[in-house]
Amino acid sequence: MTSTGVTRIDSWRAWGSRHPRGLPTRPRLQFPQLALRRRLGQLSCMSRPALRLRSWPLSFLYYLLPFGVLKPLAKAGWRPTSRVALYKSIPTRLLSRAWGRLNQVELPTWLRKPIYSLYIWTFGVNMKEAAVEDLHHYRNLSEFFRRKLKPQARPVCDSHCVISPADGKILHFGRVRNCEVEQVKGVTYSLETFLGPQTWAESLASSRKVAEPSSFQDMLVTKEGNELFHCVVYLAPGDYHCFHSPTDWRVAHRRHFPGSLMSVNPGVARWIKELFCHNERVVLCGEWTHGFFSLTAVGATNVGSIRIYFDKELHTNSPRYSKGSYNDFSYVSNGNQEGVCMRKGEHLGEFNLGSTIVLLFEAPRDFTFSLKPGQKIRFGEALGTM
Known part of the structure; x- marks a missing residue:
C-alpha cells in the first residue's frame, strides 16, 4: 500500500474514532496548513512595501477579530504585523477631531431620544442621576456627554x-x-x-x-x-x-x-x-x-x-x-x-x-x-x- 493510502487510512481512523458510548464522533475539519505555508512563503520573497501591503488586511482582521478565529493562521506560520505598530498607524487624532465636529452637530428634536437611548442602553448610563433627565434637552452629543449630575448624587467624603x-x-x-x-x-x-x-x-x-x-x-x-x-x-x-x-x-x-x-x-x-x-x-x-x-x-x-x-x-x-x-x-x-x-x-x-x-x-x-x-x-x- 502506498504512503498516500496509509495516510488516508490513518486519517479515516482518526475521524472514525468512537464516542465512549459507542457513537461515532463527527470528523473535525482539518486546516490545509501545508498549502497555507506554501502560500505565505511566497509573501516572504516580496519586497518589504509589497509584503506590508499584502499582509495588512490579514493583520487588520487579526486585530479586530477574537484571538481564536485566526488561530489556524498562526499555526501555519503566519505572523501579523505588530498589533502595536498597526494600531499606532491609525490616524486617531484625525478621527478624534472628526468625532468632535460630529458631536457639535445639533440633532433634530425627534432624533435625540432614539440616539441617546441607544447610547444609554449600550453603555449602561444612569440618567436618573443627571441634573436634566429629559433627553430632548441635549442639543447634541457633546452636551449629552458633558451632562451634569444632581447635587445630591455624589456626596463628598x-x-x-x-x-x-x-x-x-x-x-x-x-x-x-x-x-x-x-x-x-x-x-x-x-x-x-x-x-x-x-x-x-x-x-x-x-x-x-x-x-x-x-x-x-x-x-x-x-x-x-x-x-x-x-x-x-x-x-x-x-x-x-x-x-x-x-x-x-x-x-x-x-x-x-x-x-x-x-x-x-x-x-x-x-x-x-x-x-x-x-x-x-x-x-x-x-x-x-x-x-x-x-x-x-x-x-x-x-x-x-x-x-x-x-x-x-x-x-x-x-x-x-x-x-x-x-x-x-x-x-x-x-x-x-x-x-x-x-x-x-x-x-x-x-x-x-x-x-x-x-x-x-x-x-x-x-x-x-x-x-x-x-x-x-x-x-x-x-x-x-x-
Missing part, C-alpha cells in the same frame, strides 16, 4: 483626605517604586517620561529635603518620612465625564503633552507599554498639606478635548505638534503667588468621552489605600486614609 476625582474603574494603585508606575498589572511606564523634566520647582514653595535626591522619584518627595503614591482611574464611555479636585490643594503649574490619542481601555493598556506616555495629556502639579501633588488627565481616542475650567489658554488635539514636545504654563505670578487654590470636590475639568486620570502624590508612609484593583468607584468616595 469629609472624613478622608483624598477622594476619587471621577466616576470610573480603579486600574492600579500603590507606592511608586524604582521610578516606575503601573498602568495595569505587569505593564509599567517611566515616571520621568510621564511627567517630564522637573522644571516646575520654582513654582512650588516646598521645604527642601535633608538628603540629596538620588533619583527623579526622590526629587518629587519634598518632606522627610514621606513616600510617593499613585492611583489610576479609568473613565468608561458610560461614566460621568467631569472630574473634580481630589483634595484641598493649590495648582501651581500646568504641562501639556501633545501626543497620540490611542484608546486607554484596560485591554489596550495591557499590550502597549507606556501607553499613557504616548497619549496626549495635561499634567497639573502643585502642593497639598503633605507635599507634592499632581493630577494628570490622559486623552484617548475621541477624547482629544481635555478641558480645565480655570485654564482658558489650554487647547488640546491641535492638528500639528512636534513629537516629544510639551508646553509649560505657570499659574503663579507676581499678582498671584498662591496659584490656583482648589477645594476637595470642586469642579476641575471634563472629557468628551471617558478617559483616564492619574494621581501622583506624596504622603506619610502610613497612608493606606482603601481600594481593590478593578473595583468601580464614584466621584466623592474615599481613596485612602492615614
Whole structure:
C-alpha cells in the first residue's frame, strides 16, 4: 500500500474514532496548513512595501477579530504585523477631531431620544442621576456627554483626605517604586517620561529635603518620612465625564503633552507599554498639606478635548505638534503667588468621552489605600486614609 493510502487510512481512523458510548464522533475539519505555508512563503520573497501591503488586511482582521478565529493562521506560520505598530498607524487624532465636529452637530428634536437611548442602553448610563433627565434637552452629543449630575448624587467624603476625582474603574494603585508606575498589572511606564523634566520647582514653595535626591522619584518627595503614591482611574464611555479636585490643594503649574490619542481601555493598556506616555495629556502639579501633588488627565481616542475650567489658554488635539514636545504654563505670578487654590470636590475639568486620570502624590508612609484593583468607584468616595 502506498504512503498516500496509509495516510488516508490513518486519517479515516482518526475521524472514525468512537464516542465512549459507542457513537461515532463527527470528523473535525482539518486546516490545509501545508498549502497555507506554501502560500505565505511566497509573501516572504516580496519586497518589504509589497509584503506590508499584502499582509495588512490579514493583520487588520487579526486585530479586530477574537484571538481564536485566526488561530489556524498562526499555526501555519503566519505572523501579523505588530498589533502595536498597526494600531499606532491609525490616524486617531484625525478621527478624534472628526468625532468632535460630529458631536457639535445639533440633532433634530425627534432624533435625540432614539440616539441617546441607544447610547444609554449600550453603555449602561444612569440618567436618573443627571441634573436634566429629559433627553430632548441635549442639543447634541457633546452636551449629552458633558451632562451634569444632581447635587445630591455624589456626596463628598469629609472624613478622608483624598477622594476619587471621577466616576470610573480603579486600574492600579500603590507606592511608586524604582521610578516606575503601573498602568495595569505587569505593564509599567517611566515616571520621568510621564511627567517630564522637573522644571516646575520654582513654582512650588516646598521645604527642601535633608538628603540629596538620588533619583527623579526622590526629587518629587519634598518632606522627610514621606513616600510617593499613585492611583489610576479609568473613565468608561458610560461614566460621568467631569472630574473634580481630589483634595484641598493649590495648582501651581500646568504641562501639556501633545501626543497620540490611542484608546486607554484596560485591554489596550495591557499590550502597549507606556501607553499613557504616548497619549496626549495635561499634567497639573502643585502642593497639598503633605507635599507634592499632581493630577494628570490622559486623552484617548475621541477624547482629544481635555478641558480645565480655570485654564482658558489650554487647547488640546491641535492638528500639528512636534513629537516629544510639551508646553509649560505657570499659574503663579507676581499678582498671584498662591496659584490656583482648589477645594476637595470642586469642579476641575471634563472629557468628551471617558478617559483616564492619574494621581501622583506624596504622603506619610502610613497612608493606606482603601481600594481593590478593578473595583468601580464614584466621584466623592474615599481613596485612602492615614
